Amino acid sequence: xLSVLLITTAAFFFTGIIVRVKSMASGRKGPGILQPVxxxxxxxxxxxxxxxxxxxxxxxxxTIYFASVIMAMLVVPFGQSSGVLGFNGDFxxxxxxxxxxxxxxxIAAMDTGSSFEGMGAxxxxxxxxxxxxxxxxxxxxxxxxxxxxxxxxxxxxxHIGSQISYALAALATFVILMIAMxxxxxxxxxxxxxxxxxxxxxxxxxxxxxxxxLGLILSAGFLKFTIYGALIxxxxxxxxxxxxxxxxxxxxxxxxxxxxxxxxxxxxxxxxSHNPQFIVVxxxxxxxxxxxxxxxxxxxx
Amino acid sequence: MHYLTIKNxxxxxxxxxxxxxxxxxxxxxxxxxxENSERHCVNYFGYKLGDKIxxxxxxxxxxxxxxYVSSCLVEVGSEHASxxxxxxxxxxxxxxxxxxxxxxxxxxxxxxxxxYAHDRFDKNQNISNYPFYSIDSEELHEVGVxxxxxxxxxxxxFRFICNGEQILHLEIQLGYQHRGIEKxxxxxxxxxxxxTLAESIAGDTTVGHTVAFAHIWxxxxxxxxxxxxxxSRTVALxxxxxAIHTGDLSAVCTDIAYQLGSSVFGRLRTPIVNxxxxxxxxxLSKGLIRPGKNKFPFTKSLANRLSELLDAFEADFTxxxxxxxxxxxxxxxxxxxxxxxxxxxxSIGAVGMAARACGVSRDIRTSHPYGLYPELNHEPxxxxxxxxxxxxxxxxxxxxQSIKYLRKLIGNIPEISEPVANQAIGKDLFSISLVEGWxxxxxxxxxxxxxxxxxHYKIKDPSFHNWLALALAVRNNxxxxxxxxxxxxxxxxxxxxx
Numbered sequence: 001x002l003s004v005l006l007i008t009t010a011a012f013f014f015t016g017i018i019v020r021v022k023s024m025a026s027g028r029k030g031p032g033i034l035q036p037v038x039x040x041x042x043x044x045x046x047x048x049x050x051x052x053x054x055x056x057x058x059x060x061x062x063t064i065y066f067a068s069v070i071m072a073m074l075v076v077p078f079g080q081s082s083g084v085l086g087f088n089g090d091f092x093x094x095x096x097x098x099x100x101x102x103x104x105x106x107i108a109a110m111d112t113g114s115s116f117e118g119m120g121a122x123x124x125x126x127x128x129x130x131x132x133x134x135x136x137x138x139x140x141x142x143x144x145x146x147x148x149x150x151x152x153x154x155x156x157x158x159h160i161g162s163q164i165s166y167a168l169a170a171l172a173t174f175v176i177l178m179i180a181m182x183x184x185x186x187x188x189x190x191x192x193x194x195x196x197x198x199x200x201x202x203x204x205x206x207x208x209x210x211x212x213x214l215g216l217i218l219s220a221g222f223l224k225f226t227i228y229g230a231l232i233x234x235x236x237x238x239x240x241x242x243x244x245x246x247x248x249x250x251x252x253x254x255x256x257x258x259x260x261x262x263x264x265x266x267x268x269x270x271x272x273s274h275n276p277q278f279i280v281v282x283x284x285x286x287x288x289x290x291x292x293x294x295x296x297x298x299x300x301x
Numbered sequence: 302m303h304y305l306t307i308k309n310x311x312x313x314x315x316x317x318x319x320x321x322x323x324x325x326x327x328x329x330x331x332x333x334x335x336e337n338s339e340r341h342c343v344n345y346f347g348y349k350l351g352d353k354i355x356x357x358x359x360x361x362x363x364x365x366x367x368x369y370v371s372s373c374l375v376e377v378g379s380e381h382a383s384x385x386x387x388x389x390x391x392x393x394x395x396x397x398x399x400x401x402x403x404x405x406x407x408x409x410x411x412x413x414x415x416x417y418a419h420d421r422f423d424k425n426q427n428i429s430n431y432p433f434y435s436i437d438s439e440e441l442h443e444v445g446v447x448x449x450x451x452x453x454x455x456x457x458x459f460r461f462i463c464n465g466e467q468i469l470h471l472e473i474q475l476g477y478q479h480r481g482i483e484k485x486x487x488x489x490x491x492x493x494x495x496x497t498l499a500e501s502i503a504g505d506t507t508v509g510h511t512v513a514f515a516h517i518w519x520x521x522x523x524x525x526x527x528x529x530x531x532x533s534r535t536v537a538l539x540x541x542x543x544a545i546h547t548g549d550l551s552a553v554c555t556d557i558a559y560q561l562g563s564s565v566f567g568r569l570r571t572p573i574v575n576x577x578x579x580x581x582x583x584x585l586s587k588g589l590i591r592p593g594k595n596k597f598p599f600t601k602s603l604a605n606r607l608s609e610l611l612d613a614f615e616a617d618f619t620x621x622x623x624x625x626x627x628x629x630x631x632x633x634x635x636x637x638x639x640x641x642x643x644x645x646x647x648s649i650g651a652v653g654m655a656a657r658a659c660g661v662s663r664d665i666r667t668s669h670p671y672g673l674y675p676e677l678n679h680e681p682x683x684x685x686x687x688x689x690x691x692x693x694x695x696x697x698x699x700x701x702q703s704i705k706y707l708r709k710l711i712g713n714i715p716e717i718s719e720p721v722a723n724q725a726i727g728k729d730l731f732s733i734s735l736v737e738g739w740x741x742x743x744x745x746x747x748x749x750x751x752x753x754x755x756x757h758y759k760i761k762d763p764s765f766h767n768w769l770a771l772a773l774a775v776r777n778n779x780x781x782x783x784x785x786x787x788x789x790x791x792x793x794x795x796x797x798x799x
Contacts, residue, residue, distance in 0.1 A: 026564035
């Protein structure tokens with residue numbers, strides 16, 4: 001339960017901090033930290049406009065997308081406290097419930113019949129597909145290392161091991177951070193700020209969504225980031241007591257937001273055709289973790 | 302001689318332009334361009350003369366600094382062989398003549414509408430039934446963008462035929478911005494109205510187009526513009542170049558999502574346009590250029606302000622450029638993106654900085670100098686790769702070059718002369734004016750009538766040719782690179798649509 005509370009709280013500030021960092025880096029004052037939340041609240045109070053060419057899929061997709069993110073959030077643990085729904089194999093559930101939400105947002109985008117949205121959907125599908133092996137090799141290696149298959153047990157066991165598991169955790173942080181960037185459509189994969197439909201990935205898929213539906217999609221986006229952030233936090237806090245773990249949680253989330261803000265300020269987006277290469281590199285980093293685990297377990301002949 | 306040789310900004314009686322048969326006209330003009338790569342067609346247009354159409358073709362010789370003008374009289378709706386079959390650079394001129402007067406160019410590859418002029422020959426041709434190139438394929442897909450632009454700038458419709466992410470073909474349909482500017486030039490009688498009209502041909506090239514109009518007017522009136530007027534115009538042209546190039550660098554950075562470049566270049570543009578405000582009361586230099594007079598003389602105190610401003614500007618500009626051109630993620634977006642080959646650029650008659658980025662040396666400031674450019678000994682900046690990188694680089698280098706020119710110019714401010722009394726324009730004259738705006742060659746042609754009014758006014762913005770260069774540039778590129786290719790050209794919709 002604690003994790004749900006913390007993730008939700010962090011989600012309120014996360015996007016606002018990114019925007020603020022970007023504003024400050026370009027010499028502007030920037031909007032208040034809570035502005036993205038106000039925007040979503042405003043959207044929640046609005047009605048929805050549906051295109052005449054869309055079917056019921058377009059109408060249910062935002063809800064399913066939001067629900068999938070909430071479900072994923074429920075399995076994420078926090079230190080010693082397990083997630084609301086923690087069970088054996090919950091990391092597989094985590095990945096595929098998010099994939100389910102994504103699947104619906106993809107077919108909803110296709111449903112509109114817009115050529116832009118079709119393009120965005122195909123890009124999103126491709127990049128998620130490339131990112132999947134990275135996540136599973138990573139979590140599988142950690143499961144192998146710890147001998148458990150639920151998030152909570154994996155993370156708890158990680159800290160009883162040797163010093164080398166912290167080195168693995170650093171690599172794992174990189175992989176999860178990058179997956180978070182891909183899944184949340186941030187730079188350098190996607191540019192959330194652009195107005196150019198032809199270069200968008202996630203943004204173009206939600207061009208036809210409005211009002212309440214758009215609010216759901218945006219808030220799911222806020223949550224997604226902090227959920228991945230929470231996974232990173234879990235790699236480090238292990239079994240330390242709550243009075244240190246909770247500040248550490250917020251500190252790490254804050255740091256993540258600043259990192260993302262700085263990346264988005266000082267580099268250009270990748271060329272679309274370089275994205276798959278970049279994402280596949282994540283898989284090789286995951287493989288590195290896998291071999292590290294094999295070394296620790298002395299499974300090499 | 303089947304043609305008349307004139308210089309830039311020269312007026313001649315229309316009757317002196319030799320009139321030849323269409324076949325001789327075709328052989329003469331295509332021959333002149335084909336035999337010498339230093340020659341290109343700056344304008345080719347028709348106008349109604351009684352119930353016939355008079356075609357006038359102006360070929361500029363860049364090496365000799367001359368313009369060869371010839372003419373031909375044809376029937377409305379008649380059939381003729383096309384120039385385009387021999388030389389591609391006439392393609393759009395002939396489409397325009399076809400659209401306006403229904404002249405059939407039999408071997409023209411594709412006589413598509415250009416801009417849907419209000420008094421076009423075939424009123425059944427309208428913007429909703431444009432003959433798009435289409436494909437019948439299961440694998441390829443079409444992506445239509447616009448006419449409403451995502452950034453709500455100007456309207457234009459782009460239709461891509463793509464193989465997945467790869468663009469195979471781009472077709473650009475324009476005409477949404479057609480305001481009938483050329484017709485208004487005939488209808489409006491007051492000089493102030495006409496000048497204001499010239500200022501609104503393309504909002505980002507106010508100085509360029511107004512200078513071209515002022516040159517035409519002065520030439521038709523037989524006034525020689527004073528040294529201080531030429532000085533002000535040259536300074537204004539170079540300032541406009543700096544402002545727009547810097548703004549475009551900012552926009553290119555926005556398109557690759559490089560926030561630092563976007564905001565720094567955006568900030569750097571502001572002092573330049575604010576200086577224009579200080580000088581003439583308008584950030585876009587409206588009201589600055591007036592035919593026959595130097596309305597806002599360039600004073601010592603303005604020179605001091607500009608000199609301070611340029612010092613601050615240049616330091617930051619250079620620093621930001623060093624930053625941008627050493628950023629791997631930015632370079633990977635620029636290099637080998639949107640390549641226009643040298644052959645393509647010269648065959649379609651590309652002009653201005655877009656042509657110079659492909660190694661085509663085409664710069665009116667050297668080839669047909671006007672204003673104070675002869676004194677500046679302008680050397681065009683040429684890049685050779687024709688990609689986005691070259692076009693971004695050329696902007697950077699031209700800004701630096703313009704700063705150098707401005708420093709040189711404001712070191713020696715001329716005395717303010719008495720304004721010349723307004724005169725009526727000469728009767729039955731033809732005049733041509735070429736100006737190198739920031740985007741490239743601007744060509745205005747005017748023909749006066751026997752009452753001392755304008756009978757025909759023809760404007761050619763550099764975008765007229767360069768839109769085709771953009772369509773060629775994006776071929777085989779990723780569709781997601783289209784915005785950055787587009788921005789690296791930054792062509793005008795209203796300059797094309799008139």
